[in-house]
Amino acid sequence: MPVYLVFFGPPGSGKGTQASRLANTLGVPQISTGDLLRDHVSRGTELGKTAKPIMESGALVPDDLVTAMLKDRLLMEDAAGGALFDGYPRTLPQAEALEGLLASTGSGISAVLFIDVPDEVITGRILKRAELEGRADDTQDAVRERLRVYREKTAPLARHYEAAGLLVTIDGNRGVDEVAEDVRRVASGRS
Numbered sequence: 001m002p003v004y005l006v007f008f009g010p011p012g013s014g015k016g017t018q019a020s021r022l023a024n025t026l027g028v029p030q031i032s033t034g035d036l037l038r039d040h041v042s043r044g045t046e047l048g049k050t051a052k053p054i055m056e057s058g059a060l061v062p063d064d065l066v067t068a069m070l071k072d073r074l075l076m077e078d079a080a081g082g083a084l085f086d087g088y089p090r091t092l093p094q095a096e097a098l099e100g101l102l103a104s105t106g107s108g109i110s111a112v113l114f115i116d117v118p119d120e121v122i123t124g125r126i127l128k129r130a131e132l133e134g135r136a137d138d139t140q141d142a143v144r145e146r147l148r149v150y151r152e153k154t155a156p157l158a159r160h161y162e163a164a165g166l167l168v169t170i171d172g173n174r175g176v177d178e179v180a181e182d183v184r185r186v187a188s189g190r191s
């Protein structure tokens with residue numbers, strides 16, 4: 001049975017770092033919709049042209065576009081044994097779409113790992129990353145907007161997954177290794 005884990009948390013929570021580490025351990029791909037979209041932007045595809053200004057503003061790319069892109073990615077051979085979702089789903093319609101996609105192959109989400117980090121820690125972390133990586137969508141205004149969008153559209157997913165008995169909260173306000181240890185323990189208990 002393939003293992004599908006969702007990494008969920010505010011921007012800057014470290015979920016990408018954690019997903020990447022666990023992906024190496026488990027030998028399944030980390031699927032980051034942010035990375036996939038940035039790749040489209042850099043290749044100048046139609047999707048990339050549509051997504052670029054939206055990403056720069058800190059808003060969300062429309063659900064149908066992101067879900068179609070995710071569906072294609074899931075069909076790739078390396079995802080046959082499962083995947084770690086990083087940055088998807090970000091809205092309730094995306095969560096429902098993901099459930100539908102996985103159910104169509106007779107599987108489902110094993111667990112949703114909520115990487116919990118307090119607001120005041122988040123803003124500092126994202127601005128620091130912006131400096132280090134030079135990410136165009138990490139300007140002060142865009143960061144503020146991404147946090148607002150996260151609270152409005154994405155944070156409510158915690159209730160959805162809690163009701164489904166899938167949510168596992170992990171204290172993300174610790175060193176990367178300590179968080180990774182918890183993530184690994186949860187993943188091995190749930191897969």
Ligand code: AMP
Pocket residue numbers: 011033034035037054055056058059060061062063066086087088089090094137146
């Ligand atoms: P990330 O690298 O996950 O922080 O994503 C960077 C930007 O890509 C976000 O601020 C959104 O504009 C867009 N994006 C990434 N994933 C999604 C998604 N699942 N739904 C909508 N927009 C997304």
